[in-house]
Amino acid sequence: MQWRDSARDWAGAAQADGMSFCAACMWVARAQACTPPDPLESAAMDPTRLAAALARLRAAARPDQLDALARFGQGGDGRLGVAVPTLRALARALGRDHDLALALWDTAIPDAQMLAGMVAEPARLTSAQMDHWVAGMAAWDVCDQACLNAFVNSPLAWDAIPRWAAREAEFEKRAGFALLAVAAVHQKSRPEADFIARLPLIEAAAGDDRNFVKKAVNWALRQIGKRSPGLREPALTLAEKLCQREERSARWIGSDARRELARLGRGRAEK
Structure with missing residues (x-):
């Protein structure tokens, strides 16, 4: 193996420089006893690093679970x-x-894409990269993991929300509201006024009856309402308004959010 051959070369060079024969032989013995470096620990990404990561993923595959996951x-x-x-x-x-x-x-x-969100460096994400990722989403868990692990920590996240919320493709649109829900939990320093300004996005999308869109819209409304007592009132007001809409999806979003937020009480902090 190349790494052991290199160790033998070092031993030969050391002997040539005056090291004793026994000491030089110790280099070879140590090389034979040690383990090769893990390609996942290399500092720079290269094709072997990607191949090693994919090999780890394939080794952890659970083909017997695919039908259940698909359901x-x-x-x-x-x-x-x-x-x-x-x-x-x-x-x-x-x-x-x-x-x-x-x-x-x-x-x-999909598994590699979820892993991508976990190892991405949010500060290095560009708008083009984020849009590329969103356009390639084919499942709700891939969408949500990218929002949770990568997008929410990007300085570009907040401006991406209305851009994606206006998209027609199901998972692109979901990404806008999933990111809004995650931001309500994790962007601790963001002013309440910013979230109030995003409530019209929820109202506009509430009539979309597609399962993975309406669930994300509902998620965003609930998380905004649970963020603080100051946001509970406007979130509940919107939930009650949605309950009066004609669209079935809007009524479901409103009633489900109202049920959860009402348990917390108006103006009372979540425990």
């Missing part, structure tokens, strides 16, 4: 069925690596 909308061509805790463990082993994240996303394997 819950977690499909997509090439899905391996890797469990999310396994993806998170692999992401910790990889560390943040933006170039690897971009390469993983472009494989179009």
Whole structure:
């Protein structure tokens, strides 16, 4: 193997420089006893690093779970069925690596795309990259993991919300509202006025009856209402307004959000 051959070369060079024969032989013995470096630990992304990450994913595949995942909308061509805790463990082993994240996303394997969000460097995301990722989403879990692990921590996230909320494609539109829901939880320093200004997006999309859109719209409304007592009132007001709409999806979004937020009480902080 190349790494052991290199160690033998070092031993020969050391002997040529005056090291004793026994000491030089120790280099070879150590080389034979050690293990080769893990390609996942290399500092720079290269094709072997991508190949190693994909090999780890395939080793963790659960083909027996694919039918069950598909029934819950977690499909997509090439899905391996890797469990999310396994993806998170692999992401910790990889560390943040933006170039690897971009390469993983472009494989179009849903599991690799979820891993991409976990290893991406949010500060390095560009609007073009984020739009490219959103356009390539084919399942709700891929969408939500990208929003949770990468997009929400990007300085470009807030402006992406209305852009994606206006899209027609189901998962692109979902991304706008999933990101709004995640931002309501994780962007702690954002002013309440910013979230109030996003409520019209929820009202405008409430008539979309597609399952993965309406659930994200509902999620965003509930998370805004739970963020603070100051946001509870406007969120409840919108929920009650949606309950009076003709569209079935709007009534469902409004009634479900009203039920959850009413339990918290108007103006009372969530415990």
